[in-house]
Amino acid sequence: MKNPITLSDEAxxxxxxxxxxTHLFSFIYDRYADKVYNKCLSFSNSSEEAQxxxxxxFIQLFIKLKSFKEKSKFSTWLYSFTYxxxxxxxxxxxxxxxxxxxxxxxxxxxxxxxxxDTSILExxxxxLAKALQLIPAEEKMILxxxxxxxxxxxxxxxxxxxxxxxxxxxxxxxxxKLMLAYQNI
Numbered sequence: 001m002k003n004p005i006t007l008s009d010e011a012x013x014x015x016x017x018x019x020x021x022t023h024l025f026s027f028i029y030d031r032y033a034d035k036v037y038n039k040c041l042s043f044s045n046s047s048e049e050a051q052x053x054x055x056x057x058f059i060q061l062f063i064k065l066k067s068f069k070e071k072s073k074f075s076t077w078l079y080s081f082t083y084x085x086x087x088x089x090x091x092x093x094x095x096x097x098x099x100x101x102x103x104x105x106x107x108x109x110x111x112x113x114x115x116x117d118t119s120i121l122e123x124x125x126x127x128l129a130k131a132l133q134l135i136p137a138e139e140k141m142i143l144x145x146x147x148x149x150x151x152x153x154x155x156x157x158x159x160x161x162x163x164x165x166x167x168x169x170x171x172x173x174x175x176x177k178l179m180l181a182y183q184n185i
Contacts, residue, residue: 009074017066025062032075033058036082042144043086043137057085072158080159083141090137131182139174146171 004012004027016024033054040053068077109175132140145151145159156167 001019010070012079013068013074017068017175022062025065028061029058032078036078039079039082042148043090043141053086053089056089057082076155076158081159083145083159087137087141110167127182127185128178130185131178134181134185135174135177139170139177141177142167142170144176 001130002011004015004024007015007027009028009031012024012027015021016028036057037050037054040057041047041050044050044053061078064081065181068074071077132143142156142160145156151159153164153167156162157170160170162170
């Protein structure tokens, strides 16, 4: 076997799945622990909670690694895995649940709130953080993907397993809800 440091993520995953080698898995951990932690931190209320989530994600990741089918890059798959884990964690904790607002896709009322992307980027960070806490986790995640992680529409499509128009509509709705929450703070 080649040096694990020089192996691509996908080749390393194949070796880990084949051998069930925890030492090899430590290379995946070293490559992605900071990114997973930062994503967990965006979902949690504290660094300790984010560390716990990161630890739990890597435990589950080792168990579920064989389900990686290389239909996308490993980093994209891991991002999706992390996101889903964090959303499930938040949903399990009912005291953190935010009542979801059902929005009918055919309503034109959202068009009134069609803000430019720059307006979101210009919001004051402290007030923005409060507003992000007031919107549902799924909408918070799609906004963080787009504006914090600079994910393209195509990347978001892969992570969420959605079509291009669905991603654009969800982004539009999430921006509208965020701006409404921000204005009401």
